[in-house]
Amino acid sequence: MNLKPLYEPKTMAVIGVSLSNDRHPANVIFNKNLLRYPVRVFGVNPKGGQLQGQRVFASLAEIDAKIDLAIIAVRAEFAVKVLGECIDSGVGGAVVISGGFAETGHTEMQDELRDLAKEADFPFIGPNCLGIYAPHRVDTFFLPSERMVHPGRGNVAFVSQSGGILVDLLIKFFEEGIGLSSATSIGNKALIREEEMLHYLASDPATGVIAFYVEGFAGDEGRRFVKAAEQCPKPVVIMKAGRTANGSRAVSSHTASMAGDYKVFSDVMAQHGIAEARNEQELLSFCESLSFYPTQTASRIGIITSSGGHGAMAVDSCQSYGLEVAAFSEEEQGRLKEVLSDNIRDIATISNPVDLTGSALEEDFVNSASVLADMDSIDCLLILLLPYLPGISSDLGARLSQVRMGSGKPLFAYVPHVEKYRMLFEGFEMNRVPVSSSIEGAVLMVEALHRRQPC
Amino acid sequence: MLNEIVEIIEAARPHGWVMEPGAKRILALGGIDVPRYRWAKSVDEAVAFCRDNGYPVAVKVVSPSVVHKSDAGGVAVGIRDEESLISVYERFSRLPDFAGVVVEEMVKGVELIIGAKMDYQFGPVILLGMGGTGTEIYQDVTIRLAPLSENDVCAMFNRLKGRRLLEGYRNAEAVDMGKLSRTLLAFSALVMDMAEHFESIDLNPVMCAKERCVAADARIILKK
Numbered sequence: 001m002n003l004k005p006l007y008e009p010k011t012m013a014v015i016g017v018s019l020s021n022d023r024h025p026a027n028v029i030f031n032k033n034l035l036r037y038p039v040r041v042f043g044v045n046p047k048g049g050q051l052q053g054q055r056v057f058a059s060l061a062e063i064d065a066k067i068d069l070a071i072i073a074v075r076a077e078f079a080v081k082v083l084g085e086c087i088d089s090g091v092g093g094a095v096v097i098s099g100g101f102a103e104t105g106h107t108e109m110q111d112e113l114r115d116l117a118k119e120a121d122f123p124f125i126g127p128n129c130l131g132i133y134a135p136h137r138v139d140t141f142f143l144p145s146e147r148m149v150h151p152g153r154g155n156v157a158f159v160s161q162s163g164g165i166l167v168d169l170l171i172k173f174f175e176e177g178i179g180l181s182s183a184t185s186i187g188n189k190a191l192i193r194e195e196e197m198l199h200y201l202a203s204d205p206a207t208g209v210i211a212f213y214v215e216g217f218a219g220d221e222g223r224r225f226v227k228a229a230e231q232c233p234k235p236v237v238i239m240k241a242g243r244t245a246n247g248s249r250a251v252s253s254h255t256a257s258m259a260g261d262y263k264v265f266s267d268v269m270a271q272h273g274i275a276e277a278r279n280e281q282e283l284l285s286f287c288e289s290l291s292f293y294p295t296q297t298a299s300r301i302g303i304i305t306s307s308g309g310h311g312a313m314a315v316d317s318c319q320s321y322g323l324e325v326a327a328f329s330e331e332e333q334g335r336l337k338e339v340l341s342d343n344i345r346d347i348a349t350i351s352n353p354v355d356l357t358g359s360a361l362e363e364d365f366v367n368s369a370s371v372l373a374d375m376d377s378i379d380c381l382l383i384l385l386l387p388y389l390p391g392i393s394s395d396l397g398a399r400l401s402q403v404r405m406g407s408g409k410p411l412f413a414y415v416p417h418v419e420k421y422r423m424l425f426e427g428f429e430m431n432r433v434p435v436s437s438s439i440e441g442a443v444l445m446v447e448a449l450h451r452r453q454p455c
Numbered sequence: 456m457l458n459e460i461v462e463i464i465e466a467a468r469p470h471g472w473v474m475e476p477g478a479k480r481i482l483a484l485g486g487i488d489v490p491r492y493r494w495a496k497s498v499d500e501a502v503a504f505c506r507d508n509g510y511p512v513a514v515k516v517v518s519p520s521v522v523h524k525s526d527a528g529g530v531a532v533g534i535r536d537e538e539s540l541i542s543v544y545e546r547f548s549r550l551p552d553f554a555g556v557v558v559e560e561m562v563k564g565v566e567l568i569i570g571a572k573m574d575y576q577f578g579p580v581i582l583l584g585m586g587g588t589g590t591e592i593y594q595d596v597t598i599r600l601a602p603l604s605e606n607d608v609c610a611m612f613n614r615l616k617g618r619r620l621l622e623g624y625r626n627a628e629a630v631d632m633g634k635l636s637r638t639l640l641a642f643s644a645l646v647m648d649m650a651e652h653f654e655s656i657d658l659n660p661v662m663c664a665k666e667r668c669v670a671a672d673a674r675i676i677l678k679k
Contacts, residue, residue, distance in 0.1 A: 223576075261574075
């Protein structure tokens with residue numbers, strides 16, 4: 001099944017636009033794509049007429065262009081007929097935003113939709129969904145543009161069973177500066193489900209990280225999904241809702257009692273190297289981290305800071321995730337001491353975490369990072385910066401990024417405020433080093449590389 | 456699937472689960488070590504088993520309506536003589552739907568649980584954890600998709616908090632990990648073989664020591 005017409009449409013038909021109600025979901029979709037996206041948009045309504053000065057077509061057949069993507073926004077009982085017309089007219093694929101299917105008990109109507117599409121090898125997303133938001137390409141969400149927060153273009157693809165969760169996450173992605181290749185609400189997932197999305201996104205060159213919000217899989221579907229994710233060369237992140245056991249099912253074996261739905265889910269994800277995010281903060285940190293470091297793994301950290309407190313907080317956090325902050329050997333400590341400036345040589349703590357103290361100079365950070373990057377005993381670096389110290393300039397981000405590029409070991413940074421220290425921050429991120437404005441967040445970015453290791 | 460296994464399952468279907476003697480027979484057919492035991496349907500049979508094999512023994516009730524034997528007061532361990540054996544037998548015979556007892560040799564070791572479940576989303580999965588009657592209190596278990604590979608088995612050990620108990624904690628003898636691995640792999644093969652038939656399986660406890668890794672109790676809950 002070819003999903004490309006859905007994600008990179010040049011032409012789009014919005015079927016079910018209203019001639020009298022500007023707030024109709026179809027009209028919102030029509031308007032935003034007409035005004036904001038590089039797509040030729042055609043409104044369709046059997047009555048014909050005009051909308052926003054554009055001709056409204058009475059049927060798909062009247063449109064004198066091949067349609068890549070059809071938005072089906074008609075009442076549920078007409079959806080099957082419209083889907084059939086899309087197939088007959090050679091449309092590339094559809095998003096069925098209409099509700100009133102399985103979620104309201106009308107499973108048979110949904111099955112009819114699915115069977116029809118399956119037979120014709122015609123891809124459609126939904127029903128009962130928001131569909132696709134692909135930055136600068138297309139937006140099928142029936143939400144007025146000015147009400148949404150739009151993350152920029154990036155390499156994280158997000159797929160959600162829930163539309164509401166997805167729209168809220170767009171806000172969080174924006175706030176964290178995480179760019180998206182696409183965001184998809186798959187709704188009732190009648191035809192295109194997580195597994196199909198995984199296959200498509202695995203081959204989508206714009207996508208580097210594939211993240212999911214799931215509520216549950218159908219019978220045996222979970223097994224196929226994890227096997228596919230295990231084969232996928234891109235990191236897969238997953239967040240599950242509905243983790244608490246439902247009701248008090250009488251269970252007659254210890255195994256059935258202890259291997260509850262969520263426990264099985266969580267362990268099976270770990271087994272297959274799928275990074276399970278247990279909350280929103282983990283989700284955001286994992287997506288960000290893996291978008292920078294899609295192939296690396298790490299569990300042994302070297303920490304550099306200029307404040308003992310920051311080091312201690314980071315170590316606590318590392319330990320809670322099972323990340324290792326091992327002490328350096330005497331030989332390693334000797335190498336480290338050698339490169340420190342006279343300013344701090346006798347006052348710095350050269351264990352792990354390395355505390356360069358408030359008297360540290362910029363060189364001390366760069367040189368000690370180089371030494372750590374060379375150590376076989378660690379596989380990634382976490383640098384906790386206090387940018388207000390007088391010895392440090394805004395260039396440090398870019399300079400430390402050079403160390404990362406030289407060594408190839410993943411480097412993560414903490415900078416306490418994004419706006420205030422913007423240039424420092426950009427010095428890191430523009431040179432492919434992820435930054436968090438919380439210590440916990442920075443440690444979680446390391447944990448992303450740990451949790452995606454099959455175990 | 457072996458004919459004998461099919462027969463045991465079919466015979467158990469009316470009860471919804473395979474009781475201990477049948478379950479142990481299935482395990483033994485699958486290559487899993489079980490204690491020397493006898494399903495004794497009279498006091499004399501129980502006494503005879505112990506005369507041949509010696510004391511101490513464990514005695515457990517066999518009844519289609521007693522799924523959790525300990526909870527029903529249907530388990531007695533460390534029975535050292537004929538007099539106690541006879542009194543235990545008489546006590547158990549008053550339990551509902553009494554169908555005899557399992558008399559078996561006592562085995563020592565770290566108590567583990569090995570289990571399986573047909574999961575709706577993921578199909579057959581296998582569980583390994585710290586076992587015994589307190590298993591649900593510790594909740595120290597790890598789960599993987601069946602069938603297991605040797606790598607899976609290693610990874611499962613590493614995910615247990617109680618792993619150090621297996622490695623010989625405080626001068627205790629270490630468990631033979633090779634035997635434990637083989638037990639898990641044999642169980643995995645059995646699980647795949649029986650996937651159509653069961654809902655969940657408990658081997659609890661599995662007594663693991665240096666010499667042996669023995670499934671001391673077993674129950675198989677059949678698919679409805």
